[in-house]
Amino acid sequence: MSWKTWSLKKSVWVFHVNTGACNNCDIEIVNLLTPKFDVERFGMKLVGSPRHADALLVTGVVTRQAAPRLKEVYRQTPKPCVVFAIGACACDKGIFHAGYHVVGPVDKIVREEDPNAIIAYVPGCPPKPEAMISGVVKALSAL
Amino acid sequence: MSSALSNLFWILIFPGFLFTVVLGLAASWIVRKVSALVQWRVGPPFAQPLYDIMKLMGKEILLPQEAQRHVFIAAPLVGLAGVLLLSTMLWRITIAETAFVGDIIVAIYLMVLPSLALILGSSASASPHAAIGTSREMKLVLGYELPLVLAFVVVIIKTAGHVEPGQQLSLAAISEHATVLSVSGMLAFLASLLCVQAKLGFVPFDIAESETEVASGVIIEYSGALLAVWKLMHAMMLVALPLFLVMVFLGGFGTAGWPLVAGIGKYVLVLVLIILIKNTNPRMRIDQAMRFFWFYCGIALAVAVILATIGNYYGISWL
Ligand code: SF4
Numbered sequence: 449m450s451w452k453t454w455s456l457k458k459s460v461w462v463f464h465v466n467t468g469a470c471n472n473c474d475i476e477i478v479n480l481l482t483p484k485f486d487v488e489r490f491g492m493k494l495v496g497s498p499r500h501a502d503a504l505l506v507t508g509v510v511t512r513q514a515a516p517r518l519k520e521v522y523r524q525t526p527k528p529c530v531v532f533a534i535g536a537c538a539c540d541k542g543i544f545h546a547g548y549h550v551v552g553p554v555d556k557i558v559r560e561e562d563p564n565a566i567i568a569y570v571p572g573c574p575p576k577p578e579a580m581i582s583g584v585v586k587a588l589s590a591l
Numbered sequence: 592m593s594s595a596l597s598n599l600f601w602i603l604i605f606p607g608f609l610f611t612v613v614l615g616l617a618a619s620w621i622v623r624k625v626s627a628l629v630q631w632r633v634g635p636p637f638a639q640p641l642y643d644i645m646k647l648m649g650k651e652i653l654l655p656q657e658a659q660r661h662v663f664i665a666a667p668l669v670g671l672a673g674v675l676l677l678s679t680m681l682w683r684i685t686i687a688e689t690a691f692v693g694d695i696i697v698a699i700y701l702m703v704l705p706s707l708a709l710i711l712g713s714s715a716s717a718s719p720h721a722a723i724g725t726s727r728e729m730k731l732v733l734g735y736e737l738p739l740v741l742a743f744v745v746v747i748i749k750t751a752g753h754v755e756p757g758q759q760l761s762l763a764a765i766s767e768h769a770t771v772l773s774v775s776g777m778l779a780f781l782a783s784l785l786c787v788q789a790k791l792g793f794v795p796f797d798i799a800e801s802e803t804e805v806a807s808g809v810i811i812e813y814s815g816a817l818l819a820v821w822k823l824m825h826a827m828m829l830v831a832l833p834l835f836l837v838m839v840f841l842g843g844f845g846t847a848g849w850p851l852v853a854g855i856g857k858y859v860l861v862l863v864l865i866i867l868i869k870n871t872n873p874r875m876r877i878d879q880a881m882r883f884f885w886f887y888c889g890i891a892l893a894v895a896v897i898l899a900t901i902g903n904y905y906g907i908s909w910l
Contacts, residue, residue, distance in 0.1 A: 452650075456649065458642035459642040483632045496806040500818060502650070
């Protein structure tokens with residue numbers, strides 16, 4: 449393993465993208481920072497700009513309005529980066545699958561931009577914080 | 592060793608770049624760990640700041656399309672160079688007792704350089720968020736420079752009462768007296784502690800790079816190695832600025848024995864004070880910050896200057 453991958457695994461900075469989630473998944477993401485889970489133990493932290501991020505936590509079905517923004521955010525993230533589809537909506541449109549405004553899911557939109565994007569799925573409605581941590585661990589060990 | 596080589600050694604290895612960076616990364620770990628403990632969290636492992644820098648070094652550097660590329664790339668390096676000079680100078684004065692005419696003024700100038708570099712870099716990055724951050728940073732610099740210089744004036748007046756006529760009034764002479772042990776010195780110390788808080792960009796004065804409002808503001812467009820340089824600069828400032836406060840107000844750093852232990856204790860004290868202020872305050876608005884610095888700090892320091900002058904004139908050392 450090169451030092452680049454090794455240090456990337458030790459310090460994953462995440463940027464949170466909401467593409468039309470019902471806000472429940474977002475609350476669970478913020479839970480990761482609370483004293484109970486404290487992901488800063490593993491060097492993860494939430495950053496305010498996609499340019500600083502190593503991982504995008506994408507929640508929600510991708511709506512028509514959100515799709516170009518998601519692509520733009522993906523372009524703005526320095527590579528290598530991992531995209532996490534958080535929640536049933538992001539993984540496979542969930543309960544909104546028949547919505548007229550839905551163009552998602554997340555992997556389809558990201559693959560349109562970059563066919564080789566690394567995408568990890570964390571299902572659940574909303575997924576538990578434990579599930580998200582386990583998803584991150586699995587994705588990082590696959591790098 | 593020729594003098595050029597030894598100067599290079601001073602600047603690049605000890606006590607300049609390498610030494611200060613190592614200390615600074617340790618200090619930024621302390622900042623994160625103590626903040627975590629205050630919030631009942633566990634906090635990051637000791638080498639976390641090093642991992643962060645390594646990771647950033649290995650990542651892609653994105654340049655915004657409309658950015659002024661040269662300025663955008665040069666700005667972090669200018670900032671780093673400024674802090675490097677400042678910390679080398681302060682350590683050198685501490686360790687080798689070097690003094691030169693006007694070192695106080697040079698120190699003040701070098702302390703502004705990182706903020707100027709931030710302003711340059713962010714205004715070159717062609718991002719609206721960075722533009723807001725730039726304007727806030729500029730106002731903040733205008734705000735805290737006045738109290739900082741006034742606090743310095745207090746120290747100079749106090750020290751002028753101690754030095755014999757003919758002796759040079761340099762940083763080394765200032766660091767021999769603990770100015771904080773007097774009413775005016777205490778006022779000046781508290782005001783400049785808050786100025787240092789603003790220089791470090793910590794809450795309550797993190798207005799320019801507030802993550803929730805303007806998405807990291809001034810450094811929003813930086814990525815990869817350039818961001819790593821900003822992080823390194825910040826880590827070195829975490830060493831240089833508290834060290835500066837220790838030298839100016841708390842009687843300086845020793846180089847051996849008990850004075851060295853006391854010096855480390857003073858440094859840690861200042862650092863922990865800064866961290867506690869950071870963790871117990873909400874962010875100010877820019878107008879509140881300016882009013883705070885110009886009005887409240889200004890008045891307190893004007894009183895301190897008057898007290899120090901009176902104390903000097905009548906020979907009352909506690910005033
Ligand atoms: S997965 Fe469930 S909780 Fe998450 S955004 Fe969709 S509906 Fe909301």
